[in-house]
Amino acid sequence: MIEVDVTGKVGAFEIAASFQSGDAVTALFGQSGAGKSTITNMIAGLVTPSSGRIVAGGEVLFDSAAGISLSVRDRRVGHVFQDSRLFPHLSVKRNLTFARWAGGRSDKRALGEVVDLLGVGHLLDRKPGGLSGGEKQRVAIGRALLSAPRLLLMDEPLASLDHARKSEILPYLDRLGAEAGTPILYISHALEEVARLSQTLVIVSDGRVLGYGPVADMLARTDLGKATGRHEASALLEGRVSAHDDVWGLATVDIGGQMMQVPGLEGAIGDAIRLRIRARDVALALGRPDGLSIRNILEGEIKSITAETGPYTEILCIVSGQLVRARITRASAAELGLAPGKPVTLLIKSVAIDRRQRGPGARLAAPGGQSLL
Known part of the structure; x- marks a missing residue:
């Protein structure tokens, strides 16, 4: 459990952050300069808030009213940065165990458990200079886990890596969130990362928390477009793999009784899947059309329409009890007579679906194996 309610200043930049989350992965999302890293530095004890309270893992780390401000060491916050910051003269194994030795901490978590979790067993005798960027980050995460943290802060851990x-x-971050047993605060300005990895999403802009809650609910909010970015506006649909068509390379995902077809999805039958659908990739119709190449045709109902003055509007639709966003022109909305409560048909290209998500409880690949996502 993470509880943050703080105010403070760093230079002229003001922070006012308040949110709560559970023991899984919480994402702090915002554009560059939004204040994400400053908030996490307050949690870690690197910056002292002017007032407020911070609780992690049931331990009060900071409480201005009670005069509590634990030292950085006593907070037991593991920190993973953009660069791995490994010791170049030490082997991977010695890098992994360094924080436990330096901090004099005793942890029930075995080295072998972390090695298996992150798939670094074959790297133990190598030096950091011989590792890829992704391998270095996995070692850095393992080192943080072995320091017996009550909270793991991951500050833009993928920002310095290329797409490959x-x-x-x-896939290892997926597994980490599901199996590590340590609350994770994941900081990023990449929406595809937080949509894939987090259960709770905290939106930060200009040093303030604009809202927080379950990731699907937050992505469906049309009032946060400035903070999340109009181009990447999206929603999440959760379902389960129900069939595979090996001839055409398509998997069928059951979304509350409605079926979607996704290319290249290798999940096993029954696997929970989280599909990210961008608002710009959703078209609307008043009925079910014929003669289209679009394979995903879903029935829904309009929940809300944003009032805007530009050429576009955001339509929030209910589909099998879940929310989907569509971004269309205001002219189209007017010509179709769209209004809250009106039934609509949603058209989504299979090739537009960001299938690289997983749902809660999804089966994960073994270390070194192929991800299902």
């Missing part, structure tokens, strides 16, 4: 290295490490 990100694809290499993301």
Whole structure:
């Protein structure tokens, strides 16, 4: 459990952050300069808030009213940065165990458990200079876990990696969130990362928390477009793999009784899947059309329409009890007579679906194996 309610200043930049989350992965999302790292530095004890309270893992780390401000060491916050910050003269194994030795901490977590979790067993005798960027980050995460943290802060851990290295490490981050047993605060300005990895999403802008809650609910909020970015506006649909078509390379995902087809999805039958659908990739119709190449045709109902003065509007639709966003022109909305409560048909191209998500409880690949995502 993480509880943060703080105010403070760093230079002229003011912070006012308040949010709560559970023991899984919480994402702090915002554009560059939003204040995400400053908030996490307050949690870690690197910056002292002017007032407020911070609780992690049931331990009060900071409480201005009670005069509590634990030292950085006593807070037991593991920190993973953009760069791995490994000791170049030490082997991977010695890097992994360094924080436990230096901090004099005793942890029930075995080295072998962390090695298996992050798939670094074959790297133990190597030096950091011989590792890829993704391998270095996995070692850095393992070192933080072995320091017996009550909270793991991951500050833009993929920002310095290219696409190939990100694809290499993301399945391990999936597994980390599901199996590590340590609350994780994941900081990023990449929406695809937080949509994939987090259960709770905290939106930060100009040093303030604009809102927080379950990731699907937060992505569905049309009032946060400035903070999340209009181009990446999206929603999450959760379902389960129900069939595979090996001839055409398509998997069928059951979304509350409605079926979607996703290319290249290798999940087993029954696996929970989280699909990210961008608002710009959703078209609306008043009925079910014929003669289209679009394979995903879902029935829904309009929940809300944003009032805007520009050329576009955001339509929030209910589909099998879940929310989907569509971004269309205001002219189209007017010509179709769209209004809250009106039934609509949603059209989504299979090739537009960001299938690189997982749902709660999804089965994960073994270390070194192929991700299901």
